[in-house]
Structures are given as structure tokens and as C-alpha cells.
Amino acid sequence: MQSKLFVGNLAWEVTADDLKALFASAGTVVDAAVINDKMTGRSRGFGFVTMSSDEEAKAAVEKLNQADLKGRKINVNVARPMEPRQ
Numbered sequence: 001m002q003s004k005l006f007v008g009n010l011a012w013e014v015t016a017d018d019l020k021a022l023f024a025s026a027g028t029v030v031d032a033a034v035i036n037d038k039m040t041g042r043s044r045g046f047g048f049v050t051m052s053s054d055e056e057a058k059a060a061v062e063k064l065n066q067a068d069l070k071g072r073k074i075n076v077n078v079a080r081p082m083e084p085r086q
Contacts, residue, residue, distance in 0.1 A: 003057030008046045008075040010034065016047070018069065023049045026063050027056025048079055 007019060019032040034047040051057040057078065065076040 003051050003054045004079040005049045005051065005057055005060060006046065006075075006077050006079040007049055008077075009072055010043060010045050010047060010074060011070040011072045012043050012045070014043065014047070014070055019047055019049050022064065022067070022069060023051070023060055026051070026060035028052040 005023075014034060016032045016034050019034065020029045023029045023032065028051065030050040030052050032047065032049045035044045036042060037044055049060070051060055061076050061078065064074065066073050067076075068074075
């Protein structure tokens with residue numbers, strides 16, 4: 001089973017490769033993405049990382065929540081399903 005993590009408070013210059021490199025210290029990274037604004041193409045300041053197991057996801061949250069990445073303390077939580085929009 002795979003576990004998806006929400007990563008918030010990212011610096012504008014953080015890339016998906018930066019997330020992969022950071023989270024690799026906690027386990028196997030299946031996928032990493034930084035979410036960009038559709039109009040400007042600029043980072044929206046958050047992203048998602050998918051780890052290969054629930055155990056690695058928990059380890060990543062414990063190890064990397066409030067870690068420094070490019071001068072900012074990131075927030076790492078288990079991602080929740082997107083709520084339907086009205």
C-alpha cells in the first residue's frame with residue numbers, strides 16, 4: 001500500500017527533485033510533485049510525496065515535519081482526500 005503525504009510551506013524555488021532527495025532519507029519515494037499555479041506557473045507553496053509504504057510515510061512525517069528546506073520549515077502531514085467542490 002502507498003501513502004501520500006502533504007508537504008506545505010515550501011519555498012518558491014523548491015522542485016519535485018528537491019522533495020525526492022529530502023524524502024529519500026526516510027524511505028523509498030514513489031512520486032513527488034510541487035503544485036504550480038495554472039495561470040502564472042509559479043509554485044503554490046505546497047506539494048505531495050508518495051512513499052512506498054505506510055511505515056515509511058509515518059517515518060517521514062516524524063523525521064521531516066518542521067525540517068528546514070531551502071530556508072523554510074516545512075510542514076509534513078498525511079494527505080487527506082480532496083473534498084468535492086461546489
